[in-house]
Amino acid sequence: MNLAEKYGPWALISGASEGTGSAFARRLAGEGINLILIARREGPLKELADELTATHDVECVTATIDLAKPDAIDAIKAVSEGREVGLFIANAGGDPNGTGFFQTDIQNWVDLVTRNVMTVLLCCHHFGGAMRERRRGGIILVGSGACYGGASGLGVYSGTKAFDLCLGEGLWAELRRYDVDVLNLILGRTDTPEFRRHLASRGAPVPAGLASPEDVARVGLERLPHGPVHNWGLEDDEQGRMPQSAATRRDRILAMEAAMQDLKMPK
Numbered sequence: 001m002n003l004a005e006k007y008g009p010w011a012l013i014s015g016a017s018e019g020t021g022s023a024f025a026r027r028l029a030g031e032g033i034n035l036i037l038i039a040r041r042e043g044p045l046k047e048l049a050d051e052l053t054a055t056h057d058v059e060c061v062t063a064t065i066d067l068a069k070p071d072a073i074d075a076i077k078a079v080s081e082g083r084e085v086g087l088f089i090a091n092a093g094g095d096p097n098g099t100g101f102f103q104t105d106i107q108n109w110v111d112l113v114t115r116n117v118m119t120v121l122l123c124c125h126h127f128g129g130a131m132r133e134r135r136r137g138g139i140i141l142v143g144s145g146a147c148y149g150g151a152s153g154l155g156v157y158s159g160t161k162a163f164d165l166c167l168g169e170g171l172w173a174e175l176r177r178y179d180v181d182v183l184n185l186i187l188g189r190t191d192t193p194e195f196r197r198h199l200a201s202r203g204a205p206v207p208a209g210l211a212s213p214e215d216v217a218r219v220g221l222e223r224l225p226h227g228p229v230h231n232w233g234l235e236d237d238e239q240g241r242m243p244q245s246a247a248t249r250r251d252r253i254l255a256m257e258a259a260m261q262d263l264k265m266p267k
């Protein structure tokens, strides 16, 4: 598959400065896709952009945007104005709090919901709508196994990831007729700087068996045409700790679509 033809000429990656975000950026630059790189810290973004433009024949634009701010979408639209974004990767999405529900200020949970739900929603509408019109493109929502249910300390994070999962499944169903691919890339433990900082802040050892960001980016792009879900480390039809396999989730959406024919739901 020629990624640039299918998902170029520009990809926009949120949370691009490190970990899985920068791994996606490196892989896409290697495929000749221009990049819009978004995060809060300017230094790492600029370093990455310099590295990629020096080693590949691509353009890189960086933007320091706090995705947890309600008006983040305005800055995202401004930086992408005039650039055809054929691939949107919503990567930023970890829980920076790592506490029980009542152990952090409510504003921190509101920020998490704004970044993971509202900003993702607004970006999907903006970029997905243009892809739909062009009948070409791709969307990757980087998710977490936490999307399949809440647990102590995970209620808000799980809720946001469950929202993204359902949104992504719905978009997959609507956009597949327009040759726009949508994938919920559901990760398990992954060796990102953010995860390591989280472990270090608790004095916890680095566990064995972490996924590498490079593998995540490679597999994510490979599985993008086979949405709506890829559960990390599991085959399409495998059942893990998740209640449903990726294949079951796809079949359920298609069966619902068939069963709702008489309701003349929008397509």
Ligand SMILES: NC(=O)c1ccc[n+]([C@@H]2O[C@H](COP(=O)([O-])OP(=O)(O)OC[C@H]3O[C@@H](n4cnc5c(N)ncnc54)[C@H](OP(=O)(O)O)[C@@H]3O)[C@@H](O)[C@H]2O)c1
Residues within 6 Å of the ligand: 014, 015, 016, 017, 018, 019, 020, 021, 038, 039, 040, 041, 042, 065, 066, 067, 068, 090, 091, 092, 093, 094, 095, 115, 142, 143, 144, 145, 187, 188, 189, 190, 191, 192, 193, 194, 195
């Ligand atoms: N690591 C894991 O074990 C694991 C497990 C399951 C799922 N995931 C998922 O994988 C994705 C990446 O996770 P991660 O561990 O790398 O942590 P992350 O905090 O989601 O991502 C780090 C990247 O996002 C940026 N970022 C974070 N908050 C931001 C904000 N408010 N506005 C703009 N940029 C922001 C960071 O740069 P700045 O700090 O410069 O803004 C950095 O580039 C997430 O969606 C997460 O839910 C990770």
